[in-house]
Amino acid sequence: MPEAGALSEFAVELRDVSKVFGDIVAVDHVSMGIRHNEFFALLGPSGCGKTTSLRIIAGFERPTSGEVYIDNKPMGNTPPFQRNVNTVFQSYALFPHMTVEQNISFGLEMKGVSKAEIARRVGEVLELVRLPHMAKRYPRQMSGGQQQRVALARALVNRPKVLLLDEPLGALDAKLRKEMQIELKTLQREVGITFIFVTHDQEEALSMSDRIAVFSKGKVLQIGTPLEIYERPTSRFVADFIGETNFLTGRVTQVDGEFAQITTNGGATFRGRAMPGVRAGIEATLSVRPEKVQLVEQPDDSVNCYEVVVRSIAYVGSDTRVVVMLGENRIDVWEQNTISTLDPNYFFKPGERAWLTFKPENALVLAE
Ligand SMILES: Nc1ncnc2c1ncn2[C@@H]1O[C@H](COP(=O)(O)OP(=O)(O)O)[C@@H](O)[C@H]1O
Ligand SMILES: [Mg+2]
Structure with a gap:
């Protein structure tokens, strides 16, 4: 047991978390610890429970059993907005009638942050995602990649300790996706926050992550670095899903x-x-x-x-x-x-x- 008040090794921890919808077991006794400042991928085929796990961490779903800990604190019924996490979804869901600047500052205005502070923080995150020249544009005047960066800026402006990303590059074409993979990884190093990143793309997970959790049918089959997952898969499923093998x-x-x-x-x-x-x-x-x-x-x-x-x-x-x-x-x-x-x-x-x-x-x- 860590001392009371001591910083946990993990930014986020799932202890024996399950989620059942009717007769579907979406998440099946998942335990994993995501370390501070880690780029951690949840990888697996469609329907294996990645999004549900992310929504449980964010607080949009309650686990049927088990518990989520953020900074060593059990989350219980803590609502999403009181957790120090932010989510970036695949569909960026920007407000179409608002400029980039307005999209990013909206959340801070709701929280009553001062105008001067908002302007400073919006400027800062626009630099970070390399869009300062587009502050006055509307989403429809931007490419998919640029819109995705605005969605990222909108999450980062809240300065979460943990950013949850659900297939954030899924809507982009292959070339842009490769570029954004590198940008996102660089950004994560720069801002030094924990990223929990959902993808079904094994190459994306291998090239971006510090560690990967491989999911199948609601279960975590293996957690390891890209090297460990590729070179020492412990099951036939993982050996088959990651890379090619005989x-x-x-x-x-x-x-x-x-x-x-x-x-x-x-x-x-x-x-x-x-x-x-x-x-x-x-x-x-x-x-x-x-x-x-x-x-x-x-x-x-x-x-x-x-x-x-x-x-x-x-x-x-x-x-x-x-x-x-x-x-x-x-x-x-x-x-x-x-x-x-x-x-x-x-x-x-x-x-x-x-x-x-x-x-x-x-x-x-x-x-x-
Ligand atoms: N709200 C829900 N109600 C019923 N079934 C759900 C719900 N959300 C997810 N599921 C089911 O749970 C399983 C896991 O879904 P999901 O977490 O979205 O998988 P993934 O993100 O890995 O594709 C799927 O079988 C899905 O149909
Ligand atoms: Mg999903």
Whole structure:
């Protein structure tokens, strides 16, 4: 227990929070702690409970059970406006008949902040989102990206300790979205406040976050840094949802220390890192990412070396994506094009034989 009055490690904490709507369990016993000044992503497919979790933190929904703590204080029935958090929604919901300036200052006016103070703070956040020259414009006179920045400024002007962002870049086209990802991340560092960011886009979560909570069907399956989530997924769902991977199912034949041996249904035996729950005798899945598999022309004496037949190749500039068959099993291999060549014979051809190989430390045996 922290001392009374001591600052908690967490800006926001969910302890065993569930939310039930009729017979739908939208949030299922979620526990997580979001640290001060952290960029924390809630990531998962549509309908997995991200928005509901965010609304519970904001106070728009009460949990069916469990509790939200903000700065170590249980929130109970604290209404949204008394929580030190602000929300930015996907639909920016700017007032169309108000200028940028008026949109941003509206909340402060309602709170009775003085005119001079409002002018100063609005000027400050407009600088922050790089829109000082647009103060007098109306939302319809601005691009989607600019409107989103106004929505951000409108939240930041309240100086929340925590900003909740629900798919804030979802309405933007791909190029603008990439730009805004970088801007938003830079902004978060500058203002030094905690961001809780909802997205279903795994690349967005990986590139922006300090840590990610991966959701599936209302549950948090894993919390970790982008590296941990990508390199050490603890479940088949997370390995599949984040990035691309090859799965081979089979039975664990041996576990020694950090490593496990699995004999796949096709008869090949591989070694990989034993992930939590892996024991000899259980059904399990080997997961190996396409960029971690090599194709060679001659077998070597390493473990995890098997003969395969090339089915197709696709040259995509930076890499060549080769599909090979190991018996009945399809395996994707991404070979980085580290050599500049115009020689078509440099690449594998469909129908050719090759040997695939990967290091045991680059593959995972998952207990599922
Ligand atoms: N107010 C509500 N009433 C009934 N069901 C809801 C309500 N809000 C969300 N849900 C359901 O809860 C589940 C999680 O929804 P949501 O949190 O919006 O997911 P996400 O944001 O990850 O797409 C979904 O099945 C959704 O239909
Ligand atoms: Mg949502």
